[in-house]
Amino acid sequence: MANLQVRDIDDRLYEALKRRAELEHRSVSQEVVLLIENYLAHDMKESEQKTLRFLELSNSWMDDRNSEKIIKEIRSSRTKNTRSKKEDELFD
Structure with a gap:
């Protein structure tokens, strides 16, 4: 089984992780593994x-x-544009 070492983790993050692990009666290491598994499973499910x-x-x-x-029907349903007359111009 592989080992994973995390360096320079913020103290507040580690304390929050430690409290969470204690509440679930797990070690910090077990909690980290579970969090990673849940994240990856969710990510794959969402994908x-x-x-x-x-x-x-x-x-x-x-x-x-x-x-x-289909193209023929679309073209045949079109009406001829009559706006080309000078009086119908938007800008005279």
Whole structure:
């Protein structure tokens, strides 16, 4: 099993970690390992959820028509712009 040594930890942070470990009846070392495990598990779960939400978006718009037909329908539904007349100009 690997060892991990942390240097120059702030005294207040260490004391808070020590109090937390005491409340949970664990050693400081056990508490640190548990905190790291929980953080990494949460981080992976959150990343997995983001991936699943993204994948839900793919294929969310299904259509039996091919792209050419869709484009043709869009173009045919457009109306001719009549604003090109001088009196309809925004700035005369």
